Amino acid sequence: MMLTPPEASAAEAQAAIVEEFGFFGDWSERYQYLIDLGKRLPAFPDDWKTEANRLQGCQSKVWIVPEARDGRLFFAAASDSSIVSGLVYLALRVYSGRTPAEIRATAPDFVQAIGLSKHLSPTRSNGFAALLAFIQHTAESA
Known part of the structure; x- marks a missing residue:
């Protein structure tokens, strides 16, 4: 039930995400890809x-359970x-299955690199930031 990313490191996961999003020419295609990624989340x-x-701070409902x-x-x-599920998938692909030290040392560079910061609504941006902060806080507490 926990997502284990296919890439060996968080940096490799981010590079793969940037490469994948580079295949799409416009944001309608990228939003559809986000929706498709959300469908890959393991059953919850x-x-x-x-x-x-x-998770507090999200307009949509998001539930998250960490496990060490x-x-x-x-x-x-x-x-x-649907779109938030895709954002969740991206975050878990980068951070789930990593050591606390790797999580703490990994800035979410893919967000800027694929243009998410410019194309998400303010409420989705705030919710995504809350998700990333929760992951970082969990790593700091571990």
Whole structure:
């Protein structure tokens, strides 16, 4: 149920994301790709969709559950929004399954590189920032 990214490092994951988004010429195609990525999130149990697991700061509902295992942090997450689910997938692809030190040392450079910062609504940008902050805070607390 926890997303384990295919790339060996967070830097490789970010590079792959930038390359993938480079295939699309306009933002309507990129939004569709985000929606498709959101469908790749592993199943998230309904009994995890509690207020305790709900990410604050998002207009859409986002639930996230961290798990520490073998010196690494894994995250499971879900959203009630298709585009936000895609954003969640991107964040987990970069950060889930990494050591706390790697998470802390990895700035979300892919956000600027693929143009997300310019093309997300203010509420989605704030929610995505809250998700990234939660991941960083979890790594700092580990």
